[in-house]
Amino acid sequence: MSMPTANSDRLWSTLMEMGAIGGTAGGGCRRLALSEEEGRARILFKHWAEEAGCVVTVDRIGNIFARRGGTDRDAAPVAIGSHLDTVPTGGKFDGAYGVLAGLEVMRRLQDLGVTTQRPIELIAWTNEEGARFSPMTMGSSVFTGDIALDFALSRQDPSGVSVGEALQAIGAAGDVPVGGRRFSAYLETHIEQGPLLKEGGEQIGVVTGSFKARYFVATIKGQAAHVGPTLMEQRHDAMVGAAALILEINRIGRSRGRDGRSNAPYIEVEPNVRGVIPQEVRLSCDVRHPDADEALAMEAELRDACAKVATDYGLSVALDQYFEFGPINCHDDMCALIRETTTSLGFTQRDILTVASHDAVPMMDFCPTGLFFIPSETGISHSETEYSTPAQCSDGASVLLNAVIKLAG
Missing domain, CATH: 3.30.70.360 (Alpha-Beta Plaits)
Known part of the structure; x- marks a missing residue:
């Protein structure tokens, strides 16, 4: 039986529709954490997730969880995710790609009528960038217990608006307690934020650790x-x-x-x-x-x-x-899973280190975690010129889909 792959056209259309929220004249995206623009992005993401058969909940720091049930309700879910916020002069792919590739996983499982043993949870984490509120990777770090919730809610932007106030202003403050969830594994895909995959011609970068x-x-x-x-x-x-x-x-x-x-x-x-x-x-x-x-x-x-x-x-x-x-060392079993899945799909790959932090970094100590990159066609991110091709985006989503199927049974 051939391995399922992502619906490339649908994924690309979804990326472009999301990228239009906060779109800039230079072709990029300005969608700061907990801004009005990110509020609209959150609403659209929740709508799409519910259409894909997921049950959506939001915790008190604003992390969004879209859950697809499994046959074993007591089994710890497989989690996938990234973030929807951008830097002030960002692009359409950094962060949002990981969330929307995860959404494509949910959609393809629904298309194919696949039922997994474990539930699957797709997460849009709050304030990964740290561009408006410091520190970065805030939502995932509060979830793992690395940052206290009250401390995070009290952080202020340069205008004196706190995280707690911003959550209320856009209706993003959930009532679900932060944490208290078990995950069997966490997977995140991201665009590379540098030129190495583009230079080497590889389709997938398996992150083995960090700077x-x-x-x-x-x-x-x-x-x-x-x-x-x-x-x-x-x-x-x-x-x-x-x-x-x-x-x-x-x-x-x-x-x-x-x-x-x-x-x-x-x-x-x-x-x-x-x-x-x-x-x-x-x-x-x-x-x-x-x-x-x-x-x-x-x-x-x-x-x-x-x-x-x-x-x-x-x-x-x-x-x-x-x-x-850092330096972090990624879980060997998760790296092996990404390599094996990439090889089975016929894609080229290389091991790579992450120079920037991602939500996968605080998750490393929480559960077995894997992180992998697709190429940046322009060799850059945090820029309006940030770009990955439809084929590159689809390749990464296909790896994510098949890795999740293996993990979720």
């Missing part, structure tokens, strides 16, 4: 003064110190070749007005490397750079860690 990543806020303090009368040698300009530190952060990552990553993507300035020398800058930054020891060495260089900037520019610089992940 080590450490995230910081550098607080650079100087002295406010009038930009006109203040002599250059008298200045303690926090922005100049931040500029010097940004260049050092860039150098640290580049010095490690293709394995190194360093970033300084977010900056806050006070008082941030014309005519006044900046007195304080808060710079979010991170370092990443597949070798945990090398990542720590990069952190040490970052701390040395902070000390040098402080001395050179007459400033104070404090570096505080606020998040980290």
